[in-house]
Amino acid sequence: MGIFEDNIAALEKKYGYLAEKINNVDIDSAGKRIGVEQAANGMKILRVMKVGRSWRLNSSWNPEIAAEVYAERYTLRSYGIYFVFGFSDGRYVRELLKKCDDTNLIVVCEPDMETFAIACRHFDISDLIEDKRLLLYFTELEIDADVMLQKLLDYTRIKLIDFYILPGYDVLYHKVCESFMDSVIERMRNEIVNKATHLFFDRCVPRHTLFHMRRLIYQRNLEQLKRALSVYDLTEIPAIIVSAGPSLDKNVHLLKKAQGKAFIIAVDASIRTVIRAGALPDMLCSIDPNSPERFFEGLDLKDVFWSCTRLSNPDITENYAERIFYHGYFSKEWNKILEEELGYPFPKLASGGSVSFEAFMLALYLGFRKIVLIGQDLAFTGGVSHTKGIEGALGDNDEYIRGRHIVEVEGIDGTMLETDFQMWYYKQWFERAIRINQDAVRVIDATEGGAKIEGAEIWRFADVIDKECKQELNIYEIEKSIPQAFSPEKQQELLKKLRAMRQVVTDFEKLLEKTIAEQEKRLALVSDRKTNPREVLHMLKEMSAENEKIKKEPILELVSMYAQKEEYEMGDSIYTEEDLNAGELVEKSLALLSGYRRGAALLKEDIDEYIMKD
Amino acid sequence: MDENTLLEKINETGYMLYQNREQEGIAAVAELLPVFQNMIKDQTESQMAEGGAFALMMLRELLEAYQSQDILGMADCLMEKSVLFVQFYFRQSEK
Numbered sequence: 168m169g170i171f172e173d174n175i176a177a178l179e180k181k182y183g184y185l186a187e188k189i190n191n192v193d194i195d196s197a198g199k200r201i202g203v204e205q206a207a208n209g210m211k212i213l214r215v216m217k218v219g220r221s222w223r224l225n226s227s228w229n230p231e232i233a234a235e236v237y238a239e240r241y242t243l244r245s246y247g248i249y250f251v252f253g254f255s256d257g258r259y260v261r262e263l264l265k266k267c268d269d270t271n272l273i274v275v276c277e278p279d280m281e282t283f284a285i286a287c288r289h290f291d292i293s294d295l296i297e298d299k300r301l302l303l304y305f306t307e308l309e310i311d312a313d314v315m316l317q318k319l320l321d322y323t324r325i326k327l328i329d330f331y332i333l334p335g336y337d338v339l340y341h342k343v344c345e346s347f348m349d350s351v352i353e354r355m356r357n358e359i360v361n362k363a364t365h366l367f368f369d370r371c372v373p374r375h376t377l378f379h380m381r382r383l384i385y386q387r388n389l390e391q392l393k394r395a396l397s398v399y400d401l402t403e404i405p406a407i408i409v410s411a412g413p414s415l416d417k418n419v420h421l422l423k424k425a426q427g428k429a430f431i432i433a434v435d436a437s438i439r440t441v442i443r444a445g446a447l448p449d450m451l452c453s454i455d456p457n458s459p460e461r462f463f464e465g466l467d468l469k470d471v472f473w474s475c476t477r478l479s480n481p482d483i484t485e486n487y488a489e490r491i492f493y494h495g496y497f498s499k500e501w502n503k504i505l506e507e508e509l510g511y512p513f514p515k516l517a518s519g520g521s522v523s524f525e526a527f528m529l530a531l532y533l534g535f536r537k538i539v540l541i542g543q544d545l546a547f548t549g550g551v552s553h554t555k556g557i558e559g560a561l562g563d564n565d566e567y568i569r570g571r572h573i574v575e576v577e578g579i580d581g582t583m584l585e586t587d588f589q590m591w592y593y594k595q596w597f598e599r600a601i602r603i604n605q606d607a608v609r610v611i612d613a614t615e616g617g618a619k620i621e622g623a624e625i626w627r628f629a630d631v632i633d634k635e636c637k638q639e640l641n642i643y644e645i646e647k648s649i650p651q652a653f654s655p656e657k658q659q660e661l662l663k664k665l666r667a668m669r670q671v672v673t674d675f676e677k678l679l680e681k682t683i684a685e686q687e688k689r690l691a692l693v694s695d696r697k698t699n700p701r702e703v704l705h706m707l708k709e710m711s712a713e714n715e716k717i718k719k720e721p722i723l724e725l726v727s728m729y730a731q732k733e734e735y736e737m738g739d740s741i742y743t744e745e746d747l748n749a750g751e752l753v754e755k756s757l758a759l760l761s762g763y764r765r766g767a768a769l770l771k772e773d774i775d776e777y778i779m780k781d
Numbered sequence: 782m783d784e785n786t787l788l789e790k791i792n793e794t795g796y797m798l799y800q801n802r803e804q805e806g807i808a809a810v811a812e813l814l815p816v817f818q819n820m821i822k823d824q825t826e827s828q829m830a831e832g833g834a835f836a837l838m839m840l841r842e843l844l845e846a847y848q849s850q851d852i853l854g855m856a857d858c859l860m861e862k863s864v865l866f867v868q869f870y871f872r873q874s875e876k
Contacts, residue, residue: 207861223853226799228860233799233853240800334801334852 170291177293182303192284201285206230211289213256215282215339222339224255224282231258237334238262246270246327248319250351252344253333254283257292260301263331267300274302274319276312276347278340306343311603312350313517320351322358322735353599360592365731370769371456373728377777378481380497383505384653384661389474389494389514391649393533396642403638405429405537405611405631406530409448410523411436412544413551414616418628419541422446427643428636430535432474432526436462437542440556447471449642450492452526454478463487472646474529490646494529500721504664508657517600521593527600531608538610539631544617545594546576546586576618579625584618594618611635669774671722676767678720682713683760686753693749703749710756717763726766733762782816784871791859791867798856810847810855817843817863820870828873832866839866 168176178186199216206212206227213224226233237259243249243266251260254277263273277283283305286292295301304315320328330348337344365372407429409415409422415437423446425431433441433448435458441448451471458480466487473488476495484491494514496502505513516528523543530538542554552567571587576594578584586594601610601622612623613631653661689706692698717723727734737759782790794813797806821836839862846854 220849220851222851223857226853226857226860228857233856236796236799237801240802332801334799334856337801337803338850338852 171288173291173293174287174296177296178287181296185303185305185308188280188308189284189287192281194284194288197281197285201279201282203285203289211256213282213286213289215279217339222335224253224333224335225258230256233334234258234262238266241266241329241331243267243271244327246324248272248274248324248328249331250328250347251275251331251333252347253277253336253340254286254303255333255336256286256290257295259333260295264295264298264300269300271300272302272319273300274304274315276304276306278306278336278343278347280305280307306347311517312347313354316350316354320354320358322362323737325355325358328355353595362735365728366735368456369731370729370773372478373725373770374773374777375456375479375481376477376497376725376728377773379475379477379479379484379493380501381662381665381778382481382484382491383493383497384658384665385651386491386493387649388509388652389492389516389529389532390509390511391652392492392646393514395645395649396533399640399645401534401640402536403635404535404640404642405539405635406533406535407431407539407541407631408434408523408526408530408543409437409441410434410526410540410542410544410614411440411554411556412542412546412614412617413548413554414544414614415440415542415554415556417615418613419444419446419554419556421628421632422541424632425636427639427641429539430530430533430642432530434526434542435522437554437556438462438468438471439466440542440554442466442468443556447643449646450474450526450529451488452522452529453480453483453488454522454525456480458483460486472643474525476525492646494532498721498724500724501665504661508661509652521589521596524593524596524600527597531604536608537635538608539626539628539635540610540612540620540623541614541628543597543612543614543620545590545597545620546578546584546618548578548584548616550585579612579614579617579619581619586618590618594620598622665778668722668725669771669779672726672767672771672774675720675722675726676764676771678717679760679764679767682717683757683764685713686710686757686760690750690753690757693753707749707752710753714756714760717760723763726763726770729766729769730759730762733759784867787816787867788864791863795856795860798852798859801852803850803852806852806855807847807850810843810859813859813863814840814844814847817866820867824870825873828870831873832869835862835869836866839863 175186175190178189201213201215203211204214206229208229210230212227212230215222215224245268249263251263251273254260254275260273260275267273309315328351330351332344407425409431411434419440422431422441422444426446431446431448432450432452435453435455438451439462448471452474454476456478460483463483468487469489473484473491475484475488475491475493477497494516496515502513514532516525516532518525527538547568552564573585574588574591575583576586576591598621605622610623611626611631612620613626613628615627689710693703693706737755790813794806794809797809817840821840824833839858842862843855843858846858
């Protein structure tokens with residue numbers, strides 16, 4: 168086999184889809200822009216034509232030495248994840264890999280797939296493709312880097328991340344490079360925010376998850392609605408997302424005119440204002456775990472379709488939501504079971520923390536390509552926090568604003584407005600989602616106030632109604648025709664499967680007890696100075712194997728939700744404190760296992776409350 | 782600047798650029814450019830006759846790479862051509 172065939176064979180093993188893409192690259196066309204030349208030492212290097220100049224992607228003097236010198240700059244540490252922008256001919260990455268151990272991961276972001284295709288024809292890079300410590304990512308194949316980053320980065324690793332750029336790549340591919348770096352930084356920020364959220368909500372997240380795991384058996388899911396809508400042309404039907412910002416009071420009275428001509432999504436607190444304006448939304452999106460009852464009390468919501476996830480407040484959904492379209496992730500095992508029963512993956516949306524963002528992703532998921540925002544101030548317009556409709560559910564307006572961490576943002580009219588950090592963060596998410604989906608969706612901000620959202624067109628809501636809500640489509644009736652996702656027999660089976668989880672937790676508790684007892688014995692031994700270092704090392708290896716076994720238990724996913732504090736504490740230290748002695752390592756392991764033991768007991772209590780009761 | 786100091790400076794700059802230490806590297810090239818310009822200007826007639834074209838080519842290439850922020854272009858020019866030019870210049874001066 169030749170170089171190309173070897174490389175393609177390696178790609179097929181690890182990235183099947185990529186091998187096909189590389190095979191399909193039009194080399195004649197790519198060859199007009201990208202070529203190979205000989206360096207002074209006789210080696211091949213890549214060159215790219217851009218802005219009337221030929222740019223070499225490695226040294227024309229000595230590409231091997233250049234790659235060695237480049238890698239010399241960096242000190243790689245255990246468990247580090249290194250994002251490398253640019254692949255070139257693979258020599259730089261090969262040098263970096265020489266400095267890696269088995270705990271490292273190098274993620275290479277290559278902004279130009281044609282360059283990689285040419286590289287595959289001239290350089291033997293099969294060793295790199297096959298290397299388990301290397302992951303290739305192509306911006307052209309997956310525009311949203313976060314999809315990949317979510318799988319790689321968790322809180323425990325964010326202190327171990329570094330970003331490297333190959334020479335010339337940041338000049339040649341400046342925007343892509345900046346966007347990729349921003350994605351990594353944003354993921355890191357999200358992990359930090361997630362930590363704060365998890366610790367804040369504590370036991371509430373797993374409890375809500377269990378509640379909805381059961382409730383969804385008797386409900387519908389978003390994929391059903393998507394399929395029902397797929398027979399209609401939604402091009403001219405806008406989705407109107409109604410948020411609870413203060414500007415909603417200016418134009419909510421027009422909303423009724425859009426009914427039957429748009430897909431109206433009311434977001435949590437906005438529902439009071441929407442109902443009072445005489446409109447009936449096609450969907451009420453409610454995902455906030457602490458959504459106050461006062462948002463909904465006194466309203467007749469029987470005819471409303473809800474969109475909920477595992478986080479949604481169970482009390483609210485129990486008391487007010489009769490018909491729910493579920494979506495999201497519950498647990499790996501439960502989603503797998505649902506997928507098997509449904510014959511399709513349980514629908515999941517990218518989450519951005521705010522319920523408005525969830526509504527945005529929901530509209531996109533369902534196939535709407537024109538999204539209109541109203542009440543989406545993302546700022547304290549006129550010094551007011553929310554629509555009047557919420558009737559002080561969040562307490563005194565001024566006191567509420569004073570209690571927030573205030574930052575300034577540009578308003579739609581160019582003036583500066585006060586907002587809080589949370590809304591500023593949501594604004595970033597919106598802007599990013601608009602940017603990523605700019606070819607697929609048109610976003611109109613008809614809030615008529617509030618913060619300027621980059622990428623959104625600014626309109627008056629009256630003009631939206633006149634110009635964009637012309638075609639009739641009764642989505643509400645379509646929703647009504649959608650039955651529960653499972654037949655009564657299937658519902659019984661699913662409940663049985665869910666209830667079997669209790670025994671799994673009991674078995675897991677036994678495994679934990681046994682492991683903790685073993686590790687307590689070890690702690691005494693490693694603390695004893697008479698134990699020789701070889702024995703200590705052997706014991707640490709055994710401990711690591713035991714912990715790996717526990718990590719592989721699927722139920723740990725739910726148990727660990729009750730041991731967030733212990734997990735984050737472990738994450739804060741275990742990879743970064745390089746001078747921990749054997750005793751300290753065992754102590755840390757024991758602290759985590761004890762956290763899991765406590766978590767398993769709490770999980771069982773909650774299973775009894777939410778799953779086992781008739 | 783004597784030959785050794787200049788060669789060391791070229792080498793250091795090349796390293797910075799190959800390591801993609803952009804700002805430091807570009808700043809170092811900015812310091813070297815006038816040095817080369819002055820050396821070319823100060824060349825004797827015989828130096829000009831023997832290596833003038835090469836010197837001018839080296840300077841133009843370095844300047845173009847500098848203006849385009851072509852990191853590898855600058856590094857390669859320094860390591861391939863500027864080193865030769867400096868060696869040639871000082872050998873000729875010794876004569």
